Amino acid sequence: MNTIEIVPGLVLDDEMLDAATAGLAEHAPEVPALTRDQLLDPLRWWRVPGPDDDDAGVPLACKDEFVVFRSDDLTIKIMRWLGPDLRKGETSQPHTHAWRVMEAHPLLHGYVDDHWYRTATGVVVHQGSTINLAGDVNRIFDLDYHEVIEVVEPGRTLSLVICGPRVLDAQGRGKWGHLDLDTGCHVPIQRNSDEHQRFRQRLYRINPQHAAA
């Protein structure tokens, strides 16, 4: 199959390009259709660094994101999945999303995720895992937790993510967080500036198509 490397490590093929354009037209007909050239534009993509580096010390991407549309009320992204959120040896850390509702539509292959929610009285309930494949909708509300535990075909799994209004903290930043499974407590994202700087350095190292701001 014809494959195209957009930036180092970010490879798409014809089947993926077709799945992305068809999926967007099907699930988000209100936004302009994507052309193949737009999908191949390196400046539209961000590689997202995970916690690990390769043998040469270069951060390894855990996913790739193409932002189709972004406003305070609607965010649409195409995600290319490289691996699960939960890596070998890591402690499970289910997360929330900073949108009132997120709908993920697998477009090619799929992934398995685990779900938790909190009852009205504050008890954390583990719902179990779900396999999400093309044709399914993985709908997650802002106070629900999930974690991707398996990607069916790493590097060739695509999903279209459509999110409603952003949920913001008092400073106007996205209200992300995770569940501490030992205590049952919600832990808001830490915005320590050293950590943030380190993340930015890793982000720009694997996104040479974007000049560091």
Ligand SMILES: [Fe+2]
């Ligand atoms: Fe997520």
